[in-house]
Amino acid sequence: MxxxxxxxxxxxxxxxxxxxxxxxxxxxxxxxxxxxxxxxxxxxxxxxxxxxxxxxxxxxxxxxxxxxxxxxxxxLGAMVRSIKPNGTLRLTSVGGFTMNSIENEYCVIHTRSGLTYTGTILTSHPSVHVYADARDFKRAEENMEIRIDELVSTKDDVLKLGIAVGDFISFDARAVITPSGYIKSRxxxxxxxxxxxxxxxxxxxxxxxxxxxxxxxxxxxxxxxxxxxxxxxxxxxxxxxxxxxxxxxxxxxxxxxxxxxxxxxxxxxxxxxxxxxxxxxxxxxxxxxxxxxxxxxxxxxxxxxxxxxxxxxxxxxxxxxxxxxxxxxxxxxxxxxxxxxxxxxxx
CATH class of the missing domain: 3.40.630.10 (Zn peptidases)
Structure with missing residues (x-):
């Protein structure tokens, strides 16, 4: 052996x-x-x-x-399903995961031209100060969106960045190897x-x-x-x-x-x-x-x-x-x- x-x-x-x-x-x-x-x-x-x-x-x-x-x-990851009128992105999942597992995570949008943009994955009712149902709002794909870290407020603003339907979205892995030997990461x-x-x-x-x-x-x-x-x-x-x-x-x-x-x-x-x-x-x-x-x-x-x-x-x-x-x-x-x-x- x-x-x-x-x-x-x-x-x-x-x-x-x-x-x-x-x-x-x-x-x-x-x-x-x-x-x-x-x-x-x-x-x-x-x-x-x-x-x-x-x-x-x-x-x-x-x-x-x-x-x-x-x-x-x-x-696991996602793709851009559509661009919403307010300049956020609707996603479609790649692989099987629960929506609550990616809520509030940072992500990167990868355009076909090679440009990348950062963003955050949120529900469309993200604030408890605004939405009475923020805590109970169903974490389903149709209720999730990506807030892009660019000066956008309309669909046209997003299109001008070169972001399009079908672009891939990756989740930040946040990889850490601890002194005790644990490896924690997506x-x-x-x-x-x-x-x-x-x-x-x-x-x-x-x-x-x-x-x-x-x-x-x-x-x-x-x-x-x-x-x-x-x-x-x-x-x-x-x-x-x-x-x-x-x-x-x-x-x-x-x-x-x-x-x-x-x-x-x-x-x-x-x-x-x-x-x-x-x-x-x-x-x-x-x-x-x-x-x-x-x-x-x-x-x-x-x-x-x-x-x-x-x-x-x-x-x-x-x-x-x-x-x-x-x-x-x-x-x-x-x-x-x-x-x-x-x-x-x-x-």
Whole structure:
């Protein structure tokens, strides 16, 4: 069983860079360039799929099989649905989140010309001094708007800025790594897992180990809207999606744990693969939890539904308050990389 020591400084540094780079589903070119730069620095060859996702290739000692591992770099976000007569923006959500989770958050509007403008997401009844129903006003998409930080008061004012329907809106991540090792930020789903995968590649270069079989690491960019890895390279026979582990009622995962998901909304994951991951976590003394996520889907779910002839499993660092202001711990991210290395590495 291969045991690695993940490079904490590298993983946390690359995670911070990922979190600070806006990448709602459909608007991921910049963050993909960042991933490509990291791959080049690690001497890992890559290719691109037609959707703009990245496939990183690592040769194994036995090339007769290929193991696929995925993590997604796309995040929740929004788009401009319409420009209101008073110069605010109506939004349409990208990905599944509650409106109250983005209320009063700062955001950036990304125009097609490359200009960006900052703003704040509010309800259309934001002040308790003005609106009697401000506290109880329904937090629904049709009741949310973006207040732009420019001198605008009409629709024409906004149009003159170059803002248009269909422009993307990113939410400020507000990423912080605390002295106690907690990582709190939006979009840890799933940039924490992408950092773990890059940490896996960094350890291959630094420690000089080889995987037993060929590896294809898929950096997906449409997971939040359900089709990130609906297609995967045909040579992949085993596929591990690395995505955040959920926390809450009836779940045992903690922020310091590696989550091993036995079943989500797509059904049970492969029994043998899940069992091997459990055995390896026990052997490595990695804190982990096996949980069921009935409201959850992953890139492995998308690959299975896409008709790919694979066996699949799902793991990832435990994340609190998913699709809101999330938090995990560095131990979970580092141990995710450690568990993956044990699964794919040669003895």
């Amino acid at each position: 291969l045991t690695i020591q993940p490079n904490e400084d590298y993983i946390l540094s690359v995670l911070k860079k990922l979190l600070d780079t806006p990448s709602p589903s459909g608007f991921t070119a910049e963050v993909m360039r960042l991933v490509a730069e990291e791959a080049a620095a690690l001497n890992v060859p890559l290719s691109w799929n037609e959707k703009g996702g990245i496939i990183l290739s690592v040769p194994g000692l036995d090339p007769s099989r290929t193991i696929g591992i995925s993590a997604h770099v796309d995040t 979009h840890l789903d799933d940039k924490a897992s992408v950092a773990a995968l890059l940490g896996l590649l960094e350890s291959i270069k630094r420690e000089g180990w080889k995987p037993l079989h060929n590896l294809s690491l898929l950096i997906s960019n449409f997971e939040e809207v359900g089709h990130g890895t609906a297609w995967i390279p045909g040579e992949i026979s085993e596929f591990i999606a690395v995505d955040m582990g959920a926390m809450g009622d009836d779940l045992s995962c903690k922020e310091t744990d590696v989550s091993i998901c036995a079943k989500d909304s797509s059904g049970p994951y492969d029994y043998a693969m899940t069992g091997r991951l459990i055995d390896l976590a026990n052997s490595l003394a990695i804190p982990f939890a096996v949980d069921i996520y009935p409201q959850y889907g992953s890139d492995a779910s998308a690959a299975l539904r896409g008709g790919n002839n694979i066996r699949a499993a799902l793991i990832g660092p435990g994340v609190h308050a998913s699709h809101s202001m999330e938090r995990t711990h560095k131990r979970a991210v580092l141990n995710t990389a450690k568990l993956l290395a044990a699964y794919v590495g040669a003895n």
